[in-house]
Amino acid sequence: MAPDPEQRTQPHPLDIDNITKPWRSELLSRQEELKYDRPNYYINDPSSLTTSSFANTFITGTGDDIFSAVLPHIAYAESEIIFITCFWAKSASLSKLSHTLRLLSSKALQQGGPKIRVRIGFSSLSLFQKLFHTPSVRGKIYPLDIWAKKLGLPFPSELQGLDLEIKSIFLLPFSVMHPKFIIIDRKKVFLPGCNVSWEAWLEGCVELSGPIVQQFMRFWEEFWANDGPGVPNIPTTASTPASEPPQLFSSNTPRPAHHITPLAPTTSIPAIFLPSPHHLNPRFRPFASPSQTHAPPTPLNTFLLHLFSHAHDSIHLQTPNLTSPPVLTALLRALRRGVAVHILTSSRLMILEQLVTAG
Incomplete structure (x- = not known):
C-alpha cells in the first residue's frame, strides 16, 4: 500500500555526484565480470559516462504515434541518420519509415550533393532469423537485393x-539488443521505447541534444559499427534542422494517450549515459528461483537498482513487463521504507512473456 500523500516529505534536491559516486564505485569493483561485455569501453573509467544534455521534447503514444512524430525529423536530415531498434516487423511504422527514406533520398538527389548516410540496425526479425543468425558480434549486413522482399523497405532504385x-x-x-535510438546529423538523438513493429503499446520517447549525443555515437561505433573502416566525418553546416519540422503523417483518429510536450530547455542538465551492452552470463539458469536471480552488473541495471534503493519519496515506473526479480525486490523494499510506488502497465500486454518469466 502506498503511503498517504499528505505524509510524504518533499523531494530531496538532486545531487549528481552523490548519485553517481557509489554507482561508479560498484562498476569499478566488478570489472572482472564486465570485461567480456560488448561493448565495454567504459569499464576502466565509468565517470566517462557522465555528461550533459538538453531535453527538448517528450512524446507519448503508441509506436505508430511516436514514429509519426519522429520521422519528419529524419526527412529533414542533412548528412546522416543512425537508426537502431530491437524488433523489426512489417507494420504501419515500417511503411512510414519507408516513405520517409524515399523523401530523404529524393531530397539528396535534388540538392545534388553527396549521398545522405543512413545506417539501420536491428536485432530481431523472425524466429528463423534468430535460429540461423551468425553468432559473431559483427552481425549480418543485408544485401541490396533483399531489402524490399525480406525487410519491407523500398527497392534500392528508390533510394539512390x-x-x-x-x-x-x-x-x-x-x-x-534492446537499446533503441535515432541520431540525426550527430546533433540530436531520439530515444523511442517502441520497435518498428505493429505493437500498439503505450510508449514514450524523449528528444535530446548537446554532449549526450556523442555518447550515443560512441556506443554505436563500438558495437554496431565495429567491423567498418572507421566512422567518417560528416559535413557541418551553420544551420540546424528545424526542431519541429512539418508533419508528414496525420491521423483521423486522435488517441488520448498521444501527446507531444515541448520542453523548451534554456540550460543544459546533467546526464548519465547508461549503456545496456550484451552481457554473457555463464551462470544463467532458465528456471532458477527468484532468490537466485541476479541482475547483470551493466551500467543501466546497476544505476536503476541504486536509484530504487535510495529513493526517498516516490517512484513512477512505466513498463510493458514487470517480472524481473531484482526489480521487484527493490520495489518491495522501497514500499517498506515508505516510498510511494506508482506502476503504469497494460493489463493485456506481454501475457506470455510474463507467465514464462514470472517464476
Whole structure:
C-alpha cells in the first residue's frame, strides 16, 4: 500500500555526484565480470559516462504515434541518420519509415550533393532469423537485393540518394539488443521505447541534444559499427534542422494517450549515459528461483537498482513487463521504507512473456 500523500516529505534536491559516486564505485569493483561485455569501453573509467544534455521534447503514444512524430525529423536530415531498434516487423511504422527514406533520398538527389548516410540496425526479425543468425558480434549486413522482399523497405532504385547499410546483430542463444535510438546529423538523438513493429503499446520517447549525443555515437561505433573502416566525418553546416519540422503523417483518429510536450530547455542538465551492452552470463539458469536471480552488473541495471534503493519519496515506473526479480525486490523494499510506488502497465500486454518469466 502506498503511503498517504499528505505524509510524504518533499523531494530531496538532486545531487549528481552523490548519485553517481557509489554507482561508479560498484562498476569499478566488478570489472572482472564486465570485461567480456560488448561493448565495454567504459569499464576502466565509468565517470566517462557522465555528461550533459538538453531535453527538448517528450512524446507519448503508441509506436505508430511516436514514429509519426519522429520521422519528419529524419526527412529533414542533412548528412546522416543512425537508426537502431530491437524488433523489426512489417507494420504501419515500417511503411512510414519507408516513405520517409524515399523523401530523404529524393531530397539528396535534388540538392545534388553527396549521398545522405543512413545506417539501420536491428536485432530481431523472425524466429528463423534468430535460429540461423551468425553468432559473431559483427552481425549480418543485408544485401541490396533483399531489402524490399525480406525487410519491407523500398527497392534500392528508390533510394539512390542514400548511402544505406542495414545490419542485424543477434547473439545466441537469445540475446537481443534492446537499446533503441535515432541520431540525426550527430546533433540530436531520439530515444523511442517502441520497435518498428505493429505493437500498439503505450510508449514514450524523449528528444535530446548537446554532449549526450556523442555518447550515443560512441556506443554505436563500438558495437554496431565495429567491423567498418572507421566512422567518417560528416559535413557541418551553420544551420540546424528545424526542431519541429512539418508533419508528414496525420491521423483521423486522435488517441488520448498521444501527446507531444515541448520542453523548451534554456540550460543544459546533467546526464548519465547508461549503456545496456550484451552481457554473457555463464551462470544463467532458465528456471532458477527468484532468490537466485541476479541482475547483470551493466551500467543501466546497476544505476536503476541504486536509484530504487535510495529513493526517498516516490517512484513512477512505466513498463510493458514487470517480472524481473531484482526489480521487484527493490520495489518491495522501497514500499517498506515508505516510498510511494506508482506502476503504469497494460493489463493485456506481454501475457506470455510474463507467465514464462514470472517464476
